[in-house]
Amino acid sequence: GALEDLLTVREFEARARRILDPVHYDYIAGGARDEVTVRANEAGFARLSLLPRVLGGTAERDSAVSILGTRASMPVLVSPTAFHRLVCAEGEIATGRAAARADTILIASMASTVAIREVAAAARAAATDRDPALWFQLYLQPDPQDTLALVRRAAAAGCTALVVTVDSPVLGVNERNVRNRFHDLPPGLACENLRNLRGDEPDTVRRIGMSPELNWDDVDRLRAHTKLPVLLKGVLHPEDARIAVDRGVDGLLLSNHGGRQLDTVPATIELLPEFAAVAGRKVPVLLDGGVRRGTDVVKALALGATAVGIGRPLVWGLAVAGEEGALRVLELLRAELDHTLALCGARGVKDLTPDLVRSAQAGAR
Ligand code: FNR
Numbered sequence: 001g002a003l004e005d006l007l008t009v010r011e012f013e014a015r016a017r018r019i020l021d022p023v024h025y026d027y028i029a030g031g032a033r034d035e036v037t038v039r040a041n042e043a044g045f046a047r048l049s050l051l052p053r054v055l056g057g058t059a060e061r062d063s064a065v066s067i068l069g070t071r072a073s074m075p076v077l078v079s080p081t082a083f084h085r086l087v088c089a090e091g092e093i094a095t096g097r098a099a100a101r102a103d104t105i106l107i108a109s110m111a112s113t114v115a116i117r118e119v120a121a122a123a124r125a126a127a128t129d130r131d132p133a134l135w136f137q138l139y140l141q142p143d144p145q146d147t148l149a150l151v152r153r154a155a156a157a158g159c160t161a162l163v164v165t166v167d168s169p170v171l172g173v174n175e176r177n178v179r180n181r182f183h184d185l186p187p188g189l190a191c192e193n194l195r196n197l198r199g200d201e202p203d204t205v206r207r208i209g210m211s212p213e214l215n216w217d218d219v220d221r222l223r224a225h226t227k228l229p230v231l232l233k234g235v236l237h238p239e240d241a242r243i244a245v246d247r248g249v250d251g252l253l254l255s256n257h258g259g260r261q262l263d264t265v266p267a268t269i270e271l272l273p274e275f276a277a278v279a280g281r282k283v284p285v286l287l288d289g290g291v292r293r294g295t296d297v298v299k300a301l302a303l304g305a306t307a308v309g310i311g312r313p314l315v316w317g318l319a320v321a322g323e324e325g326a327l328r329v330l331e332l333l334r335a336e337l338d339h340t341l342a343l344c345g346a347r348g349v350k351d352l353t354p355d356l357v358r359s360a361q362a363g364a365r
């Protein structure tokens with residue numbers, strides 16, 4: 001079937017499931033333990049209703065956003081996901097081109113199977129009339145020298161923000177992977193950002209380190225070493241959001257890692273109102289987890305998010321048709337977002353306010 005026959009993110013997932021090695025499908029679709037949080041993310045959006053305004057719309061609607069100095073044509077960003085060469089030969093080269101053509105921000109994963117400078121070069125070639133919008137996600141490494149080497153690579157490649165993932169003191173356990181004995185990348189694929197990270201070593205690829213001993217001082221030290229804005233990804237407790245803002249962090253990406261780290265944490269959309277109250281006036285709050293429709297984007301923005309990220313949907317696009325598939329997923333969400341704005345009587349994303357969202361449960365009582 002042709003790409004145009006796939007009308008929704010859900011159809012992309014169904015097609016990807018047919019195409020992919022089941023072990024790889026499980027790695028992407030799965031989450032931690034009982035996958036309670038994986039399901040909660042999507043269900044959280046479904047529980048909310050939209051309450052549109054009438055007779056106040058415009059023919060053209062403005063969806064562009066600017067986040068910490070980086071512009072995007074729409075408030076739908078590409079959240080960092082690992083291992084794109086597992087699902088398509090070009091891997092993150094295809095992702096970089098798709099995000100650049102969609103004129104949105106790619107948060108490249110530290111665990112990419114293509115080095116960040118090559119992703120940046122591909123994005124630059126695809127976005128001829130502007131600088132591609134590229135951010136870099138990283139895990140603070142147990143040895144700070146490794147963290148700084150990664151940051152230098154990201155900055156040299158032209159990344160304009162750093163997204164530090166803090167929800168992974170240890171790796172979550174996806175029991176599908178355990179059952180499938182999927183523990184490592186197949187031969188020939190590697191986390192290229194970690195190749196020869198220490199200048200003096202021969203051709204080696206370091207393993208991504210995680211540490212339960214990291215603390216707020218480590219975040220401060222990173223911030224002291226870079227001029228790039230630093231966002232934290234994976235803060236869930238509102239008290240930690242407050243600490244992050246007080247410490248001078250530049251932004252928050254409210255995320256539960258797509259339900260892949262601690263199982264049974266709340267849906268991100270459920271936490272958003274509290275985050276908006278604690279941090280939203282001081283720093284941009286982004287959200288990911290379970291965004292599958294334009295209505296989900298509108299709900300998140302109405303409740304205070306500056307933008308949302310997509311994880312799995314982008315990977316399904318890549319799996320189905322590489323760069324063109326990933327672009328198609330982004331363009332589907334752009335069209336749905338614009339259509340939803342029109343139906344809500346909004347002139348653009350700036351018109352979205354919390355009163356447009358109702359809890360369906362409260363309404364039913
Ligand atoms: C991820 N995610 C992730 N996050 C991160 O900070 N670094 C990473 O390397 C990865 N890798 C990764 C791989 C795969 C296959 C998935 C599905 C997810 C989490 C990701 O950034 C994001 O938080 C979630 O995917 C958002 O939820 P949805 O959109 O997948 O529901």
